[in-house]
Amino acid sequence: MSIVTVQLGQCGNQIGFEVFDTLFSDSHSSQGLCSKRENEAYRASCKERFFSEEENGVPIARAVLVDMEPKVINQTLSKAARSGRWKYGQHAYFCQKQGSGNNWAYGYSVHGPKHKESILDLIQKEVEKCDSLSGFFIIMSMAGGTGSGIGAFVTQNLQDQYSNSLKMNQIIWPYRTGEVIVQNYNSILTLSHLYRSSDALLVHENDAVHKICAKLMKIRQISFSDMNQVLAHQLGSVFQPTYSAEGSPHYRRNPLGLALVSSPSCFLSTFLLWSMSIETIFLFFFTGDLMENLVPHPEFKMLSVRNIPQMSENSLAYSTFTWAGLLKHLRQMLISHAKMEEGIDWQVRPPLSGLPPLGKMPFNKELHFNTSIANLVILRGKDVQSADLDGFKDPALYTSWLKPVDAFNVWKTQRAFSKYEKSATLVSNSQFLVKPLDMIVGKAWNMFASKAYIHQYTKFGIEEEDFLDSFTLLEQVVASYCNL
């Protein structure tokens, strides 16, 4: 099962590089703290997902790079080639000479349709290299012009052309105090378009990642590269191979969501797979993967990632962790809206289940307590079987219409990730993003009400009607998330 990554714009290309580099280094690291055989299975599984092999043995990222300016693409290509360990496909990129100037409409309505054929051709070539395509991972910013405008356009076309493949968009939420005046417009247009064509929106907030760099990684002068590394670490900890729920002996083949039940009818396919690639393909399929577990509902598609521990290498050398400690913190991060380990509000408690929310409850309960729709916890490292996850199975954590057994899932592997002996990652479909989303919609609405900058969009075919549709859709999303 393979994933084709589409890197769009400056942001998407820079993050994409870090993600591949993280995946590659981790899978080739000798610090996995597991048996050689297990390590080989892990590496093979990672490779099948994200890399294809060329004749000379250097793995090639299953990726397509798209930008309207050549500068970042050239940098990204040469950075990968310089690493000497993996690289991008020789012809797997598309660029032009001129960007979109932060104008979403220009990216979506001009660049997109104009270069549609070339871009989709590149993607198709990459798809044809996969024996089995699991889906697309589309990395882009939310508030820019090229990445977000073309990103929305490309995602929509992928939905038309590969309707059965899964699509997950990694989107970068802008700084609250961003420097681009129209970032809120761009954001609502991106979000509303993706909500229609993508299966899951994995959101990273620049503010949160910045804080992690400052507080946990202790970086003084934070560069985009630092932030992208933190982000890639989080994504890597989600996408690297794991075992399915309880004690399964094979790595799940599809991190996005293959869900085929083993049955006599797939006997043949199983055997066929066996013969095609003995080492890299695992024989058994699993039910219940990321998408199916987290985002089956069409109104709830926003995912956030939290991970623990995260620290500079210097501190890591002097730290030891227990699963109980890590999971206690992770749970509190979940219920108290914390974006990282530091500054968790330990006062927040789940509402007592069974009691109606009467006057006794604090008035602003929903502002403090983060209700979840569904959560996935991924544990990697030593003694992982001993980790107790009962804290995440409390019905009070979840919306009333889902039982924890449906709403909570866990993936585990003994194989340690990156340099951490033990690490836990939470992928959560919860109210984490309601507040930031509400704020962006509010700000954009205020500008829209005074008709500011609208002409820059109507000029390229994005009409006021389109804005209104976007507002309606996103307000519905906010309302749905609020009334869990």
Added chain:
Amino acid sequence: GDWSAPALWRLLFRVLSPLSTDASSASLALETQACWVKSALCSQGYPRLALAQLPEDGSRGSRELLLALSWLLARGPLPEKLLAQAHVQVGDEMPVCECEALASPGPGAPHVQAEDPVDIRCVQWLMGRLRFRWRCLAASQQEQCTLLSKLLWRLQHENTGLEAALEWRRGELVFWRWMDTVLTACPLEAPAAAAQPTFLPRIPEYGVGKLEPIAQELRALQEELCEAAEHRRVAWEAKVGRQVQGPRWSAARQALQTAVGQELAALQWAWERDRGPAEPHGPHRLVRCEEDAPRGQHVRAAEVIQALRSQEACLEAALCRLQGQCRQELAKLVGSLPGLIWIPPSGH
């Protein structure tokens, strides 16, 4: 003419290569290939010395090479061997007797209680899950198609080989007639060479010399072992003779007898199982067949299951025995250490 010599060297190289020749070995220099062919033929006992004297640059010797090829063809079912080598592994094989239990519980049925009013969002959620599963099913169908087409391509390739083999069978007679004429036209080799029908790979002299002392040493060791065992046996018999009375002895004897009985039964079972025609072993394909299909190389799934069941029974008996031993061991330990107590495991 000798223009065909290089091609014949290459052909012999391919025929003699143990594995289907991949790109890397096919690209070897002609000299290397020729040298390889000579030694391979020599090790297989090819009798004509004229071949060994051919130059390795591939400039001469097409007749000798042709004879060598005919020798290989006449000696055994070469086309069949080559076809078997190139046979496409469909992969629908399972190692018999090593079946692992595939204990994968199916998806749990969602338990919706009929009495409670169902939240529409829950239904939408379940619908969404269904949709994802459907999409994944479609994707895996696609995957099957891709793999099937690859498989078909490889089968087509194999077919070409089969067709070539058929062609050979049709023309074989002509070939052998031709070879007869070639042989008749060939000058006979010197009688000295003919008298030496095969020349096997040379075993270095010193190797043979070394074997003798080792064998002697082995014999000495064996004698020593017998002697030591005899000593022990005598000592043991003396010791047992002293303790032979008493209830402990009779209990031990009974336990021994039971153990021996069990072992014997197991041996008997194994012997009975082995007595019949040789049990098929190794990889087998699972296929459906007619009830009255003739008994051949196949093994019935029911028989395999039966065998596994009896194996399971044996293992279970062994487990019981070991558990008993463990219990006894534990009881002994506890008896000797009065400070030890039992507590329930943590977390319960």
